[in-house]
Structures are given as C-alpha cells and as structure tokens.
Amino acid sequence: MSDLVTRLLEGLPAEAVLTDTDVLASYAHDMASFCPAGAPAVLVLPREREQVQHVLRVASELRVPVVPQGARSGLSGAANAVDGCVLLSLVRMNRIVNIDPVNRIAVVEPGVVNADLSKAVAGHGLAYPPDPSSWEQCTIGGNIGTGAGGLCCVKYGVTAEYVLGLDVVLADGRLLSTGRSTAKGVAGYDLTRLFVGSEGTLGVVVRAVVALRPAPPPQLVLxxxxxxxxxxxxxxxRIMAAGHTPSLLELMDRTSVRAVNRLLKMGLPESTEALLLAGFDTPEPGAELAAVGELCRAAGATEVVPAEDTAESEMLLAARRAGLSALEAVKGTTMIDDVCVPRARLAELLDGVARIADRHRLTIGVIAHAGDGNTHPTVCFDATDPDESRRARESFDAIMALGLQLGGTITGEHGVGVLKREWLARELGPDSLEVQRGIKAVFDPLGILNPGKVF
Amino acid sequence: MSDLVTRLLEGLPAEAVLTDTDVLASYAHDMASFCPAGAPAVLVLPREREQVQHVLRVASELRVPVVPQGARSGLSGAANAVDGCVLLSLVRMNRIVNIDPVNRIAVVEPGVVNADLSKAVAGHGLAYPPDPSSWEQCTIGGNIGTGAGGLCCVKYGVTAEYVLGLDVVLADGRLLSTGRSTAKGVAGYDLTRLFVGSEGTLGVVVRAVVALRPAPPPQLVLxxxxxxxxxxxxxxxRIMAAGHTPSLLELMDRTSVRAVNRLLKMGLPESTEALLLAGFDTPEPGAELAAVGELCRAAGATEVVPAEDTAESEMLLAARRAGLSALEAVKGTTMIDDVCVPRARLAELLDGVARIADRHRLTIGVIAHAGDGNTHPTVCFDATDPDESRRARESFDAIMALGLQLGGTITGEHGVGVLKREWLARELGPDSLEVQRGIKAVFDPLGILNPGKVF
Structure with a gap:
C-alpha cells in the first residue's frame, strides 16, 4: 500500500478510499472531448467535512495534487485526473441540511444533485433557479465550481447570484467560512464570489448557503x-428591447432543428432556418405570448405557435431538450462550445458558425440561450476519423475566436478546465492572468489544487 | 512646491491638482461620525483614465498613499484622508458612455451620480435598480466601492448583482479590464465581484459596465x-414565507416614528411601536396589497392603510424618507449602524436595540430594510457632550455585537472603512483575514491604496 493511501486511511474508512484500476479509470474524466486525463493514484469519497480536511492535510504534506469532483458532467475537463492525484469526489456529501422559507435560503452539501434541491424546495413553494441542462445529474458543488447557468438565467441569473456563503476546505486543510446567511452583507472582500467559478483551484466547497425564490407560476411557451x-x-x-423578460428564450439553428426532426419525427418544415422558443412564467403569460408573437412576426417569422397550456408548452420544449442527443446521433461524438456574445451580435455569431462549418466540412448545430447571447455551437464528428477530429478541434477554436471578435467570452457557463486553457490567456491578457495567478498562490501556495486547470 | 505635486502636474492640468488647505480640509472626510481623518497632501480631480494612471504611477514611485473618493456620502470613513495622501476624487469622471437597450447594459464612468444614471436609463424604459438613500448624491464608483444597497434590494438585489465588468487602474498604474459586456461569463476568477465592496483598497475603478432591467410599473405602498x-x-x-416579493419592505421603530411625527406633524398615533411599509410594483399591485394587509392584521397590526394610487404611496413613503433627518434633529448628531440579520431574527434585533438604548441612556431609532433584515439603528447624541459621545460609541458597538450574536453581519451595505475595522476581525476570524490580506498584497504590494481602511 502506498504511503499516500496509508495516510488517507488514518482519517477515512476503507470503503471511502478506492484504488481499483477500473474504478479509477471510470472516475478519471468528465464529459469533455479532447481533454487528456492523467492516471489518478486514489479515489476518495468522504461523507464528512473533517474527512475532506484530512485529505487536504495529507495531500499538502505529501505534495500530492487533489482534483475535486462532483457528478463529472462538466464539459471542459476541469474534473479530469492528473497523474498521481487524489480524486476527491464529493458526491456522498449530499445532505440538504436546512430549508428556511422565511429567510429564503437552503444550506446544502456539495454533492446534492441540482434536481434534488429543486424538488426539495418546491415542497416549500420555493425554487432554486439555476438549471443547467444536466440538472438531473449535476451537483450544487459542481455548479458552484463552474459558475453554472442554464435556461432560466435570462430572467433569474446564474449560480453566482444564488450563493450567499460557503464553507471551504483550504489547501492546507483549514476550514474557511465565507459570506453570510443574510440577504445583504459587505464585510470584507467577496470571497464567496471568488470561489464561484474557480473550478476547484482555490479550495474545496463542503457546504453552501444558497438563496431561494418563491416558485413562479408554470410557464407558457411560444x-x-x-x-x-x-x-x-x-x-x-426586438423582444429584449421591448422590455420583455422571458423565463427562457432559446434558439435552435437549422442543423439542430433537422437533427431533432430526424430523431423525434416532429415534422418541422425543412425550410426552417431557426426556431425560437420564448417562455413566460408571469401570472398572465398569454398576453406576453401574444405581444412576443407579434414581435416575431415583425422580425419575419414564418410561423408562430403559442402554447395554449402547460402540456403544449412542454411539447414545444421537448424539441429543445432533445437537441444535444439529436446532434450526438449525427456522427457519434460532439464537442460542445460555450461562447457568449452580446445578444445584439447573436445573428452574426450564427452566420459565422455556419461559415466555419462549411470551411471545415463539418456539421455544427447551434443551440443557444439566445436571451443571454450564450450559444452552444456543437461540432458533430466521427472520433475514429483522425482528419475529421482534427477539423472538429480547429472549428471549435475558430468559434471561440469568432466569439471574442464579436465582443464575447470563450465561456458563458461551462468553465475553462483543460479545454480552453490557452484561450483564457487570449481573452484575459497578461495583466489579468498575472493577478489571477497571484490569487491562486494566496490560496494554494504549493499548487496542489486541481493543477493544470484553468491556467 | 512639493516633489509630489510637481510630478502630478506632469500628467494633470493645474486646475485638477489642488493644495489649498481649506479645500483639502473639506475633502478630507466622508459622512461618518467617530472616524478620524488625516491631513492630505494634495487633491486631484482627473477627467481621464490616463490621468488616473499617472496619479497611481507617481504614487507608487514616491510611496505615497492614495485615497479614492466618490461623493463622500459614505458612512464608515472609507473615503477619509490619511496623512500625506493623494485624495483622488473621481467626481469629474462622470460621463455616461453608452446605454444599450438591446443588451440591457450601460457603460459609465465612476463619478456618475446614481440618480443621473437612473434618469438617463429611464428615458429608454430601463432601470438601474440599486437605490441607496443617498442616491441623489452618491456615485456609481462609490456604490461599487462599498457594495451599496438600498430600498429595492429585497426584490432587485444589491450593486454586486449589477456590475458586469470593470476597468480598474491598479496600484502601479496599469489598466486592468475585468468581467464582460455579456449576460453570462465565467472565464477565470470573478475579479469584478472582488472589486465590488473592496472600498478602494485593490484598485481605482475608472469605468463600469452595469446591467439594467426593464423599468417596473409604478409601485403601490401599504x-x-x-x-x-x-x-x-x-x-x-409572514409576508416573505407566503411567497410575496415586495419592491420594498421598510420598517420604522417607535423612536423613528415619533421623530418623524415631530418633524413632519404626520399625526401618527403615539401608541405605534413599529410602522411597516410594503411596496409592490407588479402589474396588479392592488391584489398583493390586500393579501399583505391581511397578513399584517394576522400578525396583530393595529391599523392597515393601503394606498389607492401612486400619489398616496408617495405620501406614505415620505415618512420613511424623512426618517434620518428626523433622527438627526433629535440631538444634532447621529451615528448610523448597518447591521444585517436573518429576517427571522429582526424582532430580536429591534428588542435588543431598545434594551441597549435604555442601558446607555440614549435615543436610538431604528429604520430598517426589513425585507432584507438590514437595519440602521441610529444613535442620536450631542457631540459636544463627551460622556454622551462615549456612550453613543459604546452603544454602536453593542449593536454590532448583538447583530453577530443573531447570526448577522456588522455591515449590510455601508462597508467597513475605518469605523468597523476592529469588528471585521471579529466577524471574519483570523483565517479569513489572512486570506483577505493575501489578496490585498497581490493587488497592492506597496500598500499605497487606501491604507488603514477595512483591515
């Protein structure tokens, strides 16, 4: 038994310390394509914060890298193993500690699945808005790590808006509490927001105080x-300039529409170049649907279909929900980009992606949180074909370059991880990178926390 | 002419570099009581970011402290001079660079007055929600520095929620751009949020991209x-647990109500121990006012007065708006605390403050953003009476201790500045302070940015 494993077992039960090669391999990566994963030394599955502290203390002493993991549903390789690392999976720390309807907060452990929190708070008439597409698998800890978004963000904002306070285990095993349980608070620097989106490079979140909202009425979709x-x-x-605030505003391009048509046999006309879905969860959504329908017609919509009720709304959303599966079915493998541009530049991005697809002789479907300008151009390719794989990677990079050129960011909600490391420097520039590395060094002077990620 | 002034004049016009003693004295402090101010060496009033960069370069070379200032309406001494410093007032950098209704953002310089931005965006059917009580004087740069709140935050959130990106001049004069102009973005650590609430200790904001919202309907108040x-x-x-989201939910205690009664002759009954004001800016606020009125009666309200229209609503709000002036009139000087507690602990805080007032033989009125649990216990005292002044300061501290005891924070929206420096350590503890000091050192290794503030 390695010294590392021996030391870990001093503070963890045997069932929480795994070294089986097949198990390690299955935990070694998240869902990103084109991201190398190293060979981990050990997988630990703690249930208590003290166990996480023990892991970090041992790792610091032995100078062993630690890779924190949630559900590994991420799309940028941020949870991928590095050689010789401790894989620190937080999925067993999945208690909902408290739901407080008066203060509209919940206290949760990092391994709580997003959908489980949503269901639990729904029982109190409340909602936890951030809704990544992977919400039935992804964890709150992972959402915090990536700064996750989702469909609802155009109205309700992203994960950062909902994290009030954190308990974090630092690289040396100390426990740091940040933020607050109150609605407001400005005592000291906002360390809470610094941890949101830090992809496991600054510390390990072991508890979070998240803000809740009253559950909205059911949404009606057009x-x-x-x-x-x-x-x-x-x-x-036109919809945004007119002052509407949809609860979702999603867009699918021709390629995505056709892929969904093939998968679900929905009978959408092949002449459709783009499908827009707008949802409203106000007390009287019918009036807003009518107004938005008029704006769509004024913009040249060939067909406008407002749902009569929730069931019809769900049917319309089914096309959106099937989008990624449909694109996966095209060539077997997809690579999902995450470029966010000012929403006024959305059409330029869509046209540019179509040109990139032509130039690289690839199928690239775009599904977008259009209301946020957050697009997921999805490159479909055959991973067994080296030339097509190379073109897929090149087109992926070309899309990020286009996003930056249009005043956008390389990542709206998926994070940097391994996948976009070189691109981060292009977006931020040397001065920002220097400051960011300085902050990293404050929290992790030995460089053991998720090394090789983000930077 | 001092070497400092000579060097400053190399990059600033003479009218922007002031050394007149009276002028310096008038700029040497903000509106906080009990906060010492040092003797500044010079006041600079730049109009361009390059001038700010010049100031910081000179200050770094000569190791001279720099104190950034907005409208100096702050209540914690964060803008107070330190001996020998450059007072860097940003009030002349007050251009609204851009208002973009499609992307719902504005680009502003730091010296733009909050109310001026609000009026400018109102012309586009938009709103910039954060509304500190000083909104007609305070600047966006100052709001960012303190992480300012206001009345609307119970529905619309605080300044941090509205700052998307910043241009910041670093201590050595370099220009750093943080964040984005897009709705989403997670590329690298959230430096933008780190600057919000950092009270001029990490850099000098010279431009901000802020998010806007559609202007809500006029609010109706109960x-x-x-x-x-x-x-x-x-x-x-009861109001919050029932799922209501008021656009304001303000509370005044007996002392504040009586002070306002005396000032405005409003004829509120002397038996009133607390006055609650609830506003709604939904399309149909009448129904919500009726429901909230019922909840107030169920909680024991002796009188419930729903406004019939906007004009009546404004009359009801006049009492709240007069609150601080009325309390100032009691003894000539006030000291405004800013304790935020979980809203379920509000009543305990109010009772505790009443006991503290009795114990210290003082008048302390409480005005509270009750929906946020954010209270402003306001100590009324005669500043020419040393014993009363001492008791005022002691009661102020006792209130912060009570806030912490109730699970709250020493500052909801006013910041730490000089006033609450020792209390910050009590709230955060040594590990957090160590991390915060480490971050400070990354941005300001020479310690020239607003030294002696916050920490």
Missing part, C-alpha cells in the same frame, strides 16, 4: 420559425 | 402600524 438566422436574432433583440 | 416590534417582525416573516 415557438416561432424563421427563414434566416438573422431574422431570429432580430426577433431576440 | 402602511401598517403595530403595537410591538415583535408583531412587526412577525408580519415581515
């Missing part, structure tokens, strides 16, 4: 078809 | 009188 991406982008701008 | 603080606190809890 679908609109367009003959060009430019017309759909124009509709998005 | 007033409810209670025979005890406990009953009013109970009403707040």
């Amino acid at each position: 679908a609109a078809e367009f003959g060009s991406a430019a017309a759909a982008g124009d509709a998005v701008c | 007033a409810a009188e209670f025979g005890s603080a406990a009953a009013a606190g109970d009403a707040v809890c």
Whole structure:
C-alpha cells in the first residue's frame, strides 16, 4: 500500500478510499472531448467535512495534487485526473441540511444533485433557479465550481447570484467560512464570489448557503420559425428591447432543428432556418405570448405557435431538450462550445458558425440561450476519423475566436478546465492572468489544487 | 512646491491638482461620525483614465498613499484622508458612455451620480435598480466601492448583482479590464465581484459596465402600524414565507416614528411601536396589497392603510424618507449602524436595540430594510457632550455585537472603512483575514491604496 493511501486511511474508512484500476479509470474524466486525463493514484469519497480536511492535510504534506469532483458532467475537463492525484469526489456529501422559507435560503452539501434541491424546495413553494441542462445529474458543488447557468438565467441569473456563503476546505486543510446567511452583507472582500467559478483551484466547497425564490407560476411557451438566422436574432433583440423578460428564450439553428426532426419525427418544415422558443412564467403569460408573437412576426417569422397550456408548452420544449442527443446521433461524438456574445451580435455569431462549418466540412448545430447571447455551437464528428477530429478541434477554436471578435467570452457557463486553457490567456491578457495567478498562490501556495486547470 | 505635486502636474492640468488647505480640509472626510481623518497632501480631480494612471504611477514611485473618493456620502470613513495622501476624487469622471437597450447594459464612468444614471436609463424604459438613500448624491464608483444597497434590494438585489465588468487602474498604474459586456461569463476568477465592496483598497475603478432591467410599473405602498416590534417582525416573516416579493419592505421603530411625527406633524398615533411599509410594483399591485394587509392584521397590526394610487404611496413613503433627518434633529448628531440579520431574527434585533438604548441612556431609532433584515439603528447624541459621545460609541458597538450574536453581519451595505475595522476581525476570524490580506498584497504590494481602511 502506498504511503499516500496509508495516510488517507488514518482519517477515512476503507470503503471511502478506492484504488481499483477500473474504478479509477471510470472516475478519471468528465464529459469533455479532447481533454487528456492523467492516471489518478486514489479515489476518495468522504461523507464528512473533517474527512475532506484530512485529505487536504495529507495531500499538502505529501505534495500530492487533489482534483475535486462532483457528478463529472462538466464539459471542459476541469474534473479530469492528473497523474498521481487524489480524486476527491464529493458526491456522498449530499445532505440538504436546512430549508428556511422565511429567510429564503437552503444550506446544502456539495454533492446534492441540482434536481434534488429543486424538488426539495418546491415542497416549500420555493425554487432554486439555476438549471443547467444536466440538472438531473449535476451537483450544487459542481455548479458552484463552474459558475453554472442554464435556461432560466435570462430572467433569474446564474449560480453566482444564488450563493450567499460557503464553507471551504483550504489547501492546507483549514476550514474557511465565507459570506453570510443574510440577504445583504459587505464585510470584507467577496470571497464567496471568488470561489464561484474557480473550478476547484482555490479550495474545496463542503457546504453552501444558497438563496431561494418563491416558485413562479408554470410557464407558457411560444415557438416561432424563421427563414434566416438573422431574422431570429432580430426577433431576440426586438423582444429584449421591448422590455420583455422571458423565463427562457432559446434558439435552435437549422442543423439542430433537422437533427431533432430526424430523431423525434416532429415534422418541422425543412425550410426552417431557426426556431425560437420564448417562455413566460408571469401570472398572465398569454398576453406576453401574444405581444412576443407579434414581435416575431415583425422580425419575419414564418410561423408562430403559442402554447395554449402547460402540456403544449412542454411539447414545444421537448424539441429543445432533445437537441444535444439529436446532434450526438449525427456522427457519434460532439464537442460542445460555450461562447457568449452580446445578444445584439447573436445573428452574426450564427452566420459565422455556419461559415466555419462549411470551411471545415463539418456539421455544427447551434443551440443557444439566445436571451443571454450564450450559444452552444456543437461540432458533430466521427472520433475514429483522425482528419475529421482534427477539423472538429480547429472549428471549435475558430468559434471561440469568432466569439471574442464579436465582443464575447470563450465561456458563458461551462468553465475553462483543460479545454480552453490557452484561450483564457487570449481573452484575459497578461495583466489579468498575472493577478489571477497571484490569487491562486494566496490560496494554494504549493499548487496542489486541481493543477493544470484553468491556467 | 512639493516633489509630489510637481510630478502630478506632469500628467494633470493645474486646475485638477489642488493644495489649498481649506479645500483639502473639506475633502478630507466622508459622512461618518467617530472616524478620524488625516491631513492630505494634495487633491486631484482627473477627467481621464490616463490621468488616473499617472496619479497611481507617481504614487507608487514616491510611496505615497492614495485615497479614492466618490461623493463622500459614505458612512464608515472609507473615503477619509490619511496623512500625506493623494485624495483622488473621481467626481469629474462622470460621463455616461453608452446605454444599450438591446443588451440591457450601460457603460459609465465612476463619478456618475446614481440618480443621473437612473434618469438617463429611464428615458429608454430601463432601470438601474440599486437605490441607496443617498442616491441623489452618491456615485456609481462609490456604490461599487462599498457594495451599496438600498430600498429595492429585497426584490432587485444589491450593486454586486449589477456590475458586469470593470476597468480598474491598479496600484502601479496599469489598466486592468475585468468581467464582460455579456449576460453570462465565467472565464477565470470573478475579479469584478472582488472589486465590488473592496472600498478602494485593490484598485481605482475608472469605468463600469452595469446591467439594467426593464423599468417596473409604478409601485403601490401599504402602511401598517403595530403595537410591538415583535408583531412587526412577525408580519415581515409572514409576508416573505407566503411567497410575496415586495419592491420594498421598510420598517420604522417607535423612536423613528415619533421623530418623524415631530418633524413632519404626520399625526401618527403615539401608541405605534413599529410602522411597516410594503411596496409592490407588479402589474396588479392592488391584489398583493390586500393579501399583505391581511397578513399584517394576522400578525396583530393595529391599523392597515393601503394606498389607492401612486400619489398616496408617495405620501406614505415620505415618512420613511424623512426618517434620518428626523433622527438627526433629535440631538444634532447621529451615528448610523448597518447591521444585517436573518429576517427571522429582526424582532430580536429591534428588542435588543431598545434594551441597549435604555442601558446607555440614549435615543436610538431604528429604520430598517426589513425585507432584507438590514437595519440602521441610529444613535442620536450631542457631540459636544463627551460622556454622551462615549456612550453613543459604546452603544454602536453593542449593536454590532448583538447583530453577530443573531447570526448577522456588522455591515449590510455601508462597508467597513475605518469605523468597523476592529469588528471585521471579529466577524471574519483570523483565517479569513489572512486570506483577505493575501489578496490585498497581490493587488497592492506597496500598500499605497487606501491604507488603514477595512483591515
């Protein structure tokens, strides 16, 4: 038994310390393509914060890298193993400690699945809004690590808006409490927000105080078809400029629509170049659907279908929900980008992605949180074909370059991880990188926390 | 002419570099009581970011402290001079660079007055929600520095929620851009949020991208009188637990109500122990006012007065708006605390403050953003009476101790500055302070940025 494992077992039960090669291999990576994963030394599955502290103390003493993990549903390789590391999976720390309807907060452990929290608070008439597409698998800890978004963000904001306070185990095993349980608070620097989106490079979240909202009424959805991406982008701008606040505003391009058509046999016309879905969860959504329908027509919509009720709304959303599976079915493998641009530049991004797809002779479908300008251009390719794989990677990079050129960011909600490390420097520039590395060194002077990620 | 002034004049016009003693004295402090101010060496009033960069470069070379200032309406001494410093007032950098209704953002310089931004965006049907009570004087740069709140935060959140990106001049004069102009973005650590609330200790904000919202409908306000603080606190809890989201939920205790009665002759009954004001800016606020009125009655309200229209709502709010002036009139000087507790603990805080007032033989009125649990216990005292001044300071501290004891924070929205420096350590503990000092050193290795503030 290695010295590392022996030392870990001093503070963890045997069932929480795993070294079986197959198990390690299955935990070694998240869902990103093109991201190398190293060979981990050991997997630990703690249930208590003291056990996490023990892991970090041992890792610091032995100078062993630690890779924190949630559900490994991430798309940037941030949870991938590095050689000789401790894989620190937080999935067993999945208690919902408290739900407080008066103060509208919940206290949760990091391994709580997003959907489980949503269901639990729904029982109190409350909602935890951030809703990544992987919400039935992903954990709150992982959401905090990546700064996750979702469909609802156009109205309700992203994870950062909902994290009030954290308990974090630092690299040396000390426990740090940040933030507050109150609605407001400005005592000292905002360390809470610094941890959100830090991808496990600053500390390990072992408890979070999250803000809740009253559960909104059920949403009503409108679908609109367009003959060009430019017309759909124009509709998005008209809707936002007119002062509407949809609870979702999603867009699928021609490629995604056709892929879904093939998968679900939905009978959408092949002439549809873009499908826009707008949801409203106000007390009287019908009036807003009518107004938004008019704006879509003014922007050139060829068809506008407002749902009559929740069941019809769900049917319309089914196309959106099937989008990624449908694109996966095209070539077997997908690579999902996450470029966010000012929403006024959305049409330019869609047109640019179509040109990139042509140039690289690839199928690239775009599904977008259009209301946020947050697009997921999804490259479909055959991973067994080296030339096509190379073109897939090149087109992926070309899309990020386009996003930056349009005043956007390389990652709206998926994070940097391994996948976009070189691109971070292009977005931030040397001065920002220097400051960020300085902050990293304050929290992790030995460089043991998720090394090789983000930077 | 000192070497410092000579060097400053190399990059600033003469009218922007002031050394007149009276002028310096008038700029040497903000509106906090009990906060010493040093003797500044010079006041600079730049109009361009390059001038700010020059100031910081000179200050770094000469190791001279720099104190950034907005409108100096702060209440914690964060903008107070330190001996020999450059006072760096940003009030002349007050251009609204851009208002973009499609992307719902504004780009502003730090010296833009909060109310001026609000009025400018209102012309586009938009709102910049954060509304500190000093909104007609305070600047966006100052709001960012303190992480300012206001009345609307119970529904719309605080300044941190609205700052998307910043241009910041670092201690050595370099220009750092943080964040984004897009709705989402998670590339690297959230430096933007780190600057919000950092009270000028990490850098000097010279431009900000802020998020806007569609302007809400006019709000309708309900007033409810209670025979005890406990009953009013109970009403707040019932309103929030029932899932209402008021656009404001303000509370005044007996002392504040009586002070306002004296000042404005409003004829509120002397038996009123607490006055609650609830506002709603939904499309149909009448229904919500009726429901909230019922909840207030259930909690024991002795009188419930729902406004019929906007004009009546404004009359009810006039009492709240006059609160601080009325308390100032009691003894000539006030000291405004800023303790935020979980809203379920509000009644305990109010009762505790009443006991502290008795024990210290002082008048302390409480005005509270009750929906946030954010209270402003306001100590009224005669500053020419040394014994009363001592008791005022002691009661102020006792209130912070009570806030911490109730699971709250020493500052909800006013910041730490000089006033609460020792208390910050009590709230955060040594590990957090060590991390915070480490971050400070990354940005300001020479310690020239607003030294002696916060820590």
